Amino acid sequence: MFTCTGYAAGAADQPLAPFTFQRRDPGPTDVAIEIVYCGVCHSDLHTVRGEWGNTLYPCVPGHEIVGRVTAVGGAVTRFSVGDTVGVGCMVDSCRTCASCREGLEQYCDNGFVGTYNGPDRKSGGHTFGGYASAIVVEQDFVLKIPKSLDLAAAAPLLCAGITLWSPLRHWKAGPGKKVGIVGLGGLGHMGVKLAHALGAHLVLFTTSKSKVADGERLGADEVVLSTDPEAMKAHTESFDLIVDAVAADHDINAYLGLVKRDGTLVQVGAPEKPLAVAAFSVIWKRRSFAGSLIGGIAETQEMLDFCGAHGITSDIEMIPMQKIEEAYARMLKSDVKYRFVIDMASLKAA
Numbered sequence: 518m519f520t521c522t523g524y525a526a527g528a529a530d531q532p533l534a535p536f537t538f539q540r541r542d543p544g545p546t547d548v549a550i551e552i553v554y555c556g557v558c559h560s561d562l563h564t565v566r567g568e569w570g571n572t573l574y575p576c577v578p579g580h581e582i583v584g585r586v587t588a589v590g591g592a593v594t595r596f597s598v599g600d601t602v603g604v605g606c607m608v609d610s611c612r613t614c615a616s617c618r619e620g621l622e623q624y625c626d627n628g629f630v631g632t633y634n635g636p637d638r639k640s641g642g643h644t645f646g647g648y649a650s651a652i653v654v655e656q657d658f659v660l661k662i663p664k665s666l667d668l669a670a671a672a673p674l675l676c677a678g679i680t681l682w683s684p685l686r687h688w689k690a691g692p693g694k695k696v697g698i699v700g701l702g703g704l705g706h707m708g709v710k711l712a713h714a715l716g717a718h719l720v721l722f723t724t725s726k727s728k729v730a731d732g733e734r735l736g737a738d739e740v741v742l743s744t745d746p747e748a749m750k751a752h753t754e755s756f757d758l759i760v761d762a763v764a765a766d767h768d769i770n771a772y773l774g775l776v777k778r779d780g781t782l783v784q785v786g787a788p789e790k791p792l793a794v795a796a797f798s799v800i801w802k803r804r805s806f807a808g809s810l811i812g813g814i815a816e817t818q819e820m821l822d823f824c825g826a827h828g829i830t831s832d833i834e835m836i837p838m839q840k841i842e843e844a845y846a847r848m849l850k851s852d853v854k855y856r857f858v859i860d861m862a863s864l865k866a867a
């Protein structure tokens with residue numbers, strides 16, 4: 518075992534605070550990583566505040582991890598000391614079920630092991646995430662970060678990026694397809710960049726006039742103010758695919774009506790209250806209302822390689838670890854363009 522420093526929540530009503538803990542020494546198939554940056558995901562905040570009811574304390578969140586390999590086990594073949602690597606939302610899965618065998622570890626029949634707040638099958642207890650100085654991960658769940666990418670701005674690709682990439686690929690966004698992204702936040706802004714690079718005709722929906730120019734800058738062919746009924750109507754029954762990244766309560770039927778025959782609306786944002794889908798919104802035009810959860814490991818590597826080739830990263834705002842509570846408060850107000858990333862060098866400065 519070796520000692521790590523990080524930040525943890527001790528309980529749902531406590532702010533994150535400095536925390537010292539032990540990690541396992543790397544086993545034969547493990548990769549030890551010095552964490553350089555970690556993105557701040559909305560799931561981190563939900564989990565530390567106990568809002569999903571399943572939080573194990575102390576909780577060290579963080580699943581948009583990038584860093585450098587400091588040691589590898591004897592059976593590790595794909596990674597060497599010094600490599601630039603990433604870790605996303607998963608650090609293990611059963612690897613034997615039908616989903617795992619298809620490379621869909623996020624849908625593991627036996628439940629994947631979350632990077633934090635998951636059952637730690639190797640060390641006991643629960644897993645600690647990326648708001649920390651280091652992490653030890655099974656080689657099969659470690660990703661290669663293309664050298665061409667800015668390391669800090671690549672961190673959000675590990676959750677926000679793959680969450681949008683997976684549905685865009687599964688429902689075949691590309692040339693000749695009309696694709697909509699709903700909401701320009703951490704998830705949505707990655708959707709705009711990725712769908713544009715995939716060659717789709719991309720329409721961004723936003724409620725905020727102030728985001729129109731940004732939407733166009735990030736790659737949207739059109740930006741529609743969803744509060745403008747006439748602008749919405751102009752797109753009736755025209756979309757092959759809409760990916761909805763909004764986590765607040767909203768009228769899903771307004772978007773289903775824009776999907777053409779046999780098209781799909783995929784939900785990736787997770788509003789607290791159930792969305793009211795009118796039966797006729799899907800009966801009419803044989804539409805599908807679907808969901809999608811992050812992405813598998815092979816698919817995540819595919820996304821990272823695509824981003825490397827196309828120069829795609831997240832728009833980020835860097836913070837020191839000590840400012841995390843301030844960042845959470847701003848994230849709740851959507852006051853970030855478009856992802857906070859923690860500079861782990863700040864752990865040493867403290």
Ligand SMILES: [Zn+2]
Pocket residue numbers: 558559560561580606676677
């Ligand atoms: Zn996340």
Ligand SMILES: [Zn+2]
Pocket residue numbers: 610611612613614615616617618622624625626627628
């Ligand atoms: Zn499995």
